[in-house]
Amino acid sequence: MLDVTGRRWGGFIIAYTAFCLFFAWYAAVELGRYPRAQTAAIYAAMLPLLGLWLAPGFQASRVWLIERMNGTRAAIVSLAIFLVPYIIYVAGTGDFRARALVKLGAFAALPFMLFAVSGVRRPHDMNWKDALILLWLVLPMLSGQLSGIWNVPVEQDSMARMFVTATGAWAFLILRRLEGSGYEFHFTGGMAFDVVLNLAGFAAIALPLGFALRFIAWNPRWRGAAGFVAEFAGIFVFIAVTEEFFFRGALQNLLECSVRSRYVGQGFASVLFGLSHIQHAPVPNWRYVAMASVAGWFYGSAYRERRSIMASAATHALVDTLWRTFFMLPAK
Numbered sequence: 001m002l003d004v005t006g007r008r009w010g011g012f013i014i015a016y017t018a019f020c021l022f023f024a025w026y027a028a029v030e031l032g033r034y035p036r037a038q039t040a041a042i043y044a045a046m047l048p049l050l051g052l053w054l055a056p057g058f059q060a061s062r063v064w065l066i067e068r069m070n071g072t073r074a075a076i077v078s079l080a081i082f083l084v085p086y087i088i089y090v091a092g093t094g095d096f097r098a099r100a101l102v103k104l105g106a107f108a109a110l111p112f113m114l115f116a117v118s119g120v121r122r123p124h125d126m127n128w129k130d131a132l133i134l135l136w137l138v139l140p141m142l143s144g145q146l147s148g149i150w151n152v153p154v155e156q157d158s159m160a161r162m163f164v165t166a167t168g169a170w171a172f173l174i175l176r177r178l179e180g181s182g183y184e185f186h187f188t189g190g191m192a193f194d195v196v197l198n199l200a201g202f203a204a205i206a207l208p209l210g211f212a213l214r215f216i217a218w219n220p221r222w223r224g225a226a227g228f229v230a231e232f233a234g235i236f237v238f239i240a241v242t243e244e245f246f247f248r249g250a251l252q253n254l255l256e257c258s259v260r261s262r263y264v265g266q267g268f269a270s271v272l273f274g275l276s277h278i279q280h281a282p283v284p285n286w287r288y289v290a291m292a293s294v295a296g297w298f299y300g301s302a303y304r305e306r307r308s309i310m311a312s313a314a315t316h317a318l319v320d321t322l323w324r325t326f327f328m329l330p331a332k
Helices: 004-031 036-057 059-068 071-093 098-117 128-143 157-175 189-212 224-259 262-275 286-306 309-327
Strands: none
Touching: 004 036, 004 059, 004 224, 036 059, 036 071, 036 157, 059 157, 071 098, 071 157, 098 128, 098 157, 128 157, 128 224, 157 224, 189 286, 189 309, 224 262, 224 286, 224 309, 262 286, 286 309
């Protein structure tokens, strides 16, 4: 029989098991045509990376880590732990690249060292360290600088994004100890209502705006309910959670406190979220910036209501899935 501590860890254990099964299915579907040894290596590397991604998102594991992670030693230990998935990947695939190892190490070392060695005086407000670390983590992801690391059997962008999110969550929530980020892996009926409400609000603006800007067109590519759900799940895990953590859980959260206004902070975060899409072809893509800024406002509203990036990430993933399924412009 589980004691109180065991029950507190139950959510993490259940979620970890569920995601392990999801990734087993994902690897079988996406990598099934490649050699089994390579697929097994990717999956084996994904398991510890998944644990790092989930750990800050549950109170029991987050508190356990916060109690043990202090000072320079915490930064060094964290960095060593974060290199384990790559070591497993290399051992299974033989695809060792010194540049990739250095790139991963440098990417994680700066936020870990900066937050672990020197704390912040006003933890609820944005400061130069927060701004630097957000730029350090987000810009390489947006510019593709984390490519060329997980290359076998094909470029594993999903692993790169999960590494980025885990690094950011670990740095901000464990080492900096940011509160109110909403990085909690649980979903409620109230959040579902927020998702539907903000999806409807976004659609009321985005549909006429998107058609007017010629950013969208009615171009249905329905692949069945199973295909729709699979695409939603992939976007939610590999894109929406990552972007919502940085733009809502960290940026909007800190800006709201700094400017003393939830709506002003939400507005700034929405505009910056929109601008992060400017590099999409054709560059500069101001239509994408406009649409993403509007979307960012409603993602921020879903987050703001219950301080949950699960709500904003679900809204985000649903918008992207509907767009890809029904409204993407035909290829020229």
